[in-house]
Amino acid sequence: MKKTKICETCFQTFEAKNNKGIEQRFCKDQCRNEFHSVGRKYFSMQIETGELDYLTAKNVLQKHLLNVKSIK
Numbered sequence: 725m726k727k728t729k730i731c732e733t734c735f736q737t738f739e740a741k742n743n744k745g746i747e748q749r750f751c752k753d754q755c756r757n758e759f760h761s762v763g764r765k766y767f768s769m770q771i772e773t774g775e776l777d778y779l780t781a782k783n784v785l786q787k788h789l790l791n792v793k794s795i796k
Protein backbone atom coordinates (compact mmCIF):
# COMPACT_ATOMS: atom_id res chain seq x y z
CA MET A 725 0.00 0.00 0.00
CA LYS A 726 1.53 3.28 -1.07
CA LYS A 727 1.06 6.48 0.84
CA THR A 728 1.85 9.94 -0.43
CA LYS A 729 3.52 12.21 2.09
CA ILE A 730 5.11 15.64 2.17
CA CYS A 731 8.81 15.83 3.03
CA GLU A 732 9.44 17.88 6.19
CA THR A 733 12.59 19.44 4.76
CA CYS A 734 11.94 20.27 1.09
CA PHE A 735 8.09 20.03 1.17
CA GLN A 736 7.92 17.89 -1.92
CA THR A 737 5.49 15.02 -2.10
CA PHE A 738 6.92 11.51 -2.14
CA GLU A 739 5.70 7.94 -1.88
CA ALA A 740 6.36 6.66 1.63
CA LYS A 741 7.67 3.13 1.87
CA ASN A 742 6.30 0.96 4.63
CA ASN A 743 9.45 0.60 6.71
CA LYS A 744 8.70 -1.68 9.69
CA GLY A 745 5.95 0.63 10.92
CA ILE A 746 8.31 3.60 11.13
CA GLU A 747 6.80 6.66 9.49
CA GLN A 748 8.98 7.97 6.70
CA ARG A 749 9.17 11.74 7.10
CA PHE A 750 11.70 12.70 4.43
CA CYS A 751 11.89 12.01 0.71
CA LYS A 752 15.59 11.14 0.77
CA ASP A 753 18.55 10.67 3.16
CA GLN A 754 19.89 14.10 2.24
CA CYS A 755 16.69 15.71 3.52
CA ARG A 756 16.77 13.69 6.74
CA ASN A 757 20.40 14.67 7.36
CA GLU A 758 19.67 18.31 6.65
CA PHE A 759 16.71 18.29 9.05
CA HIS A 760 18.80 16.88 11.91
CA SER A 761 21.73 19.15 11.11
CA VAL A 762 19.47 22.22 11.33
CA GLY A 763 18.03 20.89 14.61
CA ARG A 764 21.50 20.56 16.12
CA LYS A 765 22.59 23.99 14.90
CA TYR A 766 19.41 25.60 16.22
CA PHE A 767 19.98 23.99 19.61
CA SER A 768 23.61 25.20 19.75
CA MET A 769 22.51 28.67 18.73
CA GLN A 770 19.98 28.85 21.56
CA ILE A 771 22.65 27.78 24.06
CA GLU A 772 25.09 30.37 22.67
CA THR A 773 22.57 33.21 22.74
CA GLY A 774 21.46 32.25 26.26
CA GLU A 775 17.85 31.53 25.23
CA LEU A 776 18.24 28.04 26.58
CA ASP A 777 20.62 26.54 29.08
CA TYR A 778 22.02 23.08 28.68
CA LEU A 779 20.57 21.61 31.88
CA THR A 780 17.06 22.86 31.11
CA ALA A 781 17.29 21.41 27.62
CA LYS A 782 18.49 18.09 29.00
CA ASN A 783 15.70 17.89 31.60
CA VAL A 784 13.00 18.80 29.09
CA LEU A 785 14.34 16.24 26.65
CA GLN A 786 14.43 13.50 29.29
CA LYS A 787 10.84 14.26 30.32
CA HIS A 788 9.78 14.18 26.70
CA LEU A 789 11.47 10.81 26.11
CA LEU A 790 9.75 9.38 29.21
CA ASN A 791 6.37 10.60 27.92
CA VAL A 792 7.01 9.06 24.53
CA LYS A 793 7.85 5.74 26.18
CA SER A 794 4.78 5.75 28.44
CA ILE A 795 2.46 6.34 25.46
CA LYS A 796 3.63 3.15 23.78
Ligand SMILES: [Zn+2]
Nearest residue numbers: 731734751755
Ligand atom coordinates in the same frame (compact mmCIF):
# COMPACT_ATOMS: atom_id res chain seq x y z
ZN1 LIG B 1 12.88 16.14 0.81
